[in-house]
Amino acid sequence: MLASMIHSIPGAVQLGLLYAFMSLGVYMTYRILDFPDLTVDGSFTTGGAVAAVMITHGQSPWVATACAFLAGCAAGSVTGLLHTKGKINALLSGILMMIALYSINLRISRVPNVPLINAETVFFGVEWKDWVLMIVAVLIVLVLLDMFFLTDLGLSLRATGDNPRMIRSFGAHTDNTKILGVALSNGLVALSGAFIAQQQGYSDQSMGIGMIVIGLAAVIIGEAIIGARSIIWATLAAVVGMILYRIIIAIALQIPWFQAQDLKVITAVIVIIALVVPTARRHWKQKIAARRRTAELAAAAGARRGGGQ
Amino acid sequence: MLELTQVSKVFFPGSPDEKVALAGIDLALKPGDFVTIIGSNGAGKSTLMNMISGVLTPDVGEVRIDGNPVHQLPEYKRSRWIGRVFQDPMAGTAPNMTIEENLAIAYARNKRRGLGFGVTRAKRRFFQEQLGRLNLRLENRLKAKVGQLSGGERQALSLLMATFTQPQILLLDEHTAALDPARAELVTRLTESIVREMKLTTLMVTHNMEQAIRLGNRLIMMDKGRIILEVGEDRKKELTVERLLREFESISGHKMADDRVVLG
Numbered sequence: 001m002l003a004s005m006i007h008s009i010p011g012a013v014q015l016g017l018l019y020a021f022m023s024l025g026v027y028m029t030y031r032i033l034d035f036p037d038l039t040v041d042g043s044f045t046t047g048g049a050v051a052a053v054m055i056t057h058g059q060s061p062w063v064a065t066a067c068a069f070l071a072g073c074a075a076g077s078v079t080g081l082l083h084t085k086g087k088i089n090a091l092l093s094g095i096l097m098m099i100a101l102y103s104i105n106l107r108i109s110r111v112p113n114v115p116l117i118n119a120e121t122v123f124f125g126v127e128w129k130d131w132v133l134m135i136v137a138v139l140i141v142l143v144l145l146d147m148f149f150l151t152d153l154g155l156s157l158r159a160t161g162d163n164p165r166m167i168r169s170f171g172a173h174t175d176n177t178k179i180l181g182v183a184l185s186n187g188l189v190a191l192s193g194a195f196i197a198q199q200q201g202y203s204d205q206s207m208g209i210g211m212i213v214i215g216l217a218a219v220i221i222g223e224a225i226i227g228a229r230s231i232i233w234a235t236l237a238a239v240v241g242m243i244l245y246r247i248i249i250a251i252a253l254q255i256p257w258f259q260a261q262d263l264k265v266i267t268a269v270i271v272i273i274a275l276v277v278p279t280a281r282r283h284w285k286q287k288i289a290a291r292r293r294t295a296e297l298a299a300a301a302g303a304r305r306g307g308g309q
Numbered sequence: 310m311l312e313l314t315q316v317s318k319v320f321f322p323g324s325p326d327e328k329v330a331l332a333g334i335d336l337a338l339k340p341g342d343f344v345t346i347i348g349s350n351g352a353g354k355s356t357l358m359n360m361i362s363g364v365l366t367p368d369v370g371e372v373r374i375d376g377n378p379v380h381q382l383p384e385y386k387r388s389r390w391i392g393r394v395f396q397d398p399m400a401g402t403a404p405n406m407t408i409e410e411n412l413a414i415a416y417a418r419n420k421r422r423g424l425g426f427g428v429t430r431a432k433r434r435f436f437q438e439q440l441g442r443l444n445l446r447l448e449n450r451l452k453a454k455v456g457q458l459s460g461g462e463r464q465a466l467s468l469l470m471a472t473f474t475q476p477q478i479l480l481l482d483e484h485t486a487a488l489d490p491a492r493a494e495l496v497t498r499l500t501e502s503i504v505r506e507m508k509l510t511t512l513m514v515t516h517n518m519e520q521a522i523r524l525g526n527r528l529i530m531m532d533k534g535r536i537i538l539e540v541g542e543d544r545k546k547e548l549t550v551e552r553l554l555r556e557f558e559s560i561s562g563h564k565m566a567d568d569r570v571v572l573g
Contacts (some may be wrong), residue, residue: 148424150421151422151425151426152417152424152425152427153422155422155427156414158406158408159403161403163402163403166400166402168384169384171386171419172414176383230407248547262348
């Protein structure tokens, strides 16, 4: 069992790298914009479908991948518009867009499953070359994203999630920054879907189900391990978190009792633990500190009274 | 510089909660004017600030800045002319961003936000120089997150951020009310020196009568959505808290009802 666990790790890391674009997207909405965006489940499939359909129609795989990114941006901007201009609650605008995308994705791919067997993809089919490709692609996106977050526009986007009232008083239109952020986020998610479809050799109508929870799991795991001292660490944490998540899942699936269909419940449990434990721990720490302090103050008061007699 | 004509606002019109927040306010500020505003709870002071900054738009009436009618513009567009400090020390800064990033956001107040870096070496030097004026040693903590600063430090930073780009109009909305007396005094002193140095046209709402008399060259008193008293430059110098309170009672016919009012 141990041997098979270790054997499963390289594949898990590769998957982690490809899904990392998605966790960067989720980080952007969930943490930076404070906008829990459920569009992700739909736009991930959109990315896969657009890439697969364009590739099977003879387009260059890189053009197809770029178009997948743009399609994701388009889906995200609709969610952003629903929320900002339509004044629909953030969660609900994401859910509405996710549902609409189920139909739209089927329109794009026409069939629920588009195989990419023998088609030319961005991958070389040579192990070491694919490793280089994946690592370089993730690094490029990571650096571009970090640089963007340090520009005037990027700063206003970050401030939109941090203190919208403040950034409005300094002349940024928070509707626009939100739409831009959600669009970029879903572009990254679709990019991830495009890579995954090419890597697994098909795009599938249901490939996006549960993506938002996986993205959240990655973001939370990454923050727990790496932290979020600065924006550069935080984006890196989203990538590392996704790789770790994939490794955890790969190892869990090697345990004989678990089956492949348990994957989503394992993911949900990881997220629940990651959300509940820090809050509970903070609560207990505060309680203990308050008790100790009260005891200290009581002791000090007692000492003063004793000294006065 | 700033001109309000017949500005009115009714909240919840036609409902049982209907409230006339502003009833035909006329106010004109010359460049360099520093006007302090006092009044009891619900007098419309904050509504007036929100009306000028663009958080609210008037039902009737006009707001002009430098001759431009701005009353239909949203807040983010009016911010070209306006710097603002809120009462809540948490409101004017982004806690999870660094001091220099916050300053960069403020620096871009009247500019297009593009893909140039927010903090450049030249800007950093300028930020350090500006932070030096606060005498809080923040210039050595450019990369600290603003959330780690105390309330007083954050409010001083907010004040700097609202002013260092030389806005045409500075709005101060009880910006020392949430601070302890020592910090409030510090921020008041900074306000005085920054407004004087930059010759900013300023409107300041305050609950502190003594402060309202000491600061600025004009004073207005509001009650029930109206300006009930205007004290100009000459008379303001002879004003005392007692005389102001007496004046308020004789004009409005009731006592200054304000649980937070500070007589000084």
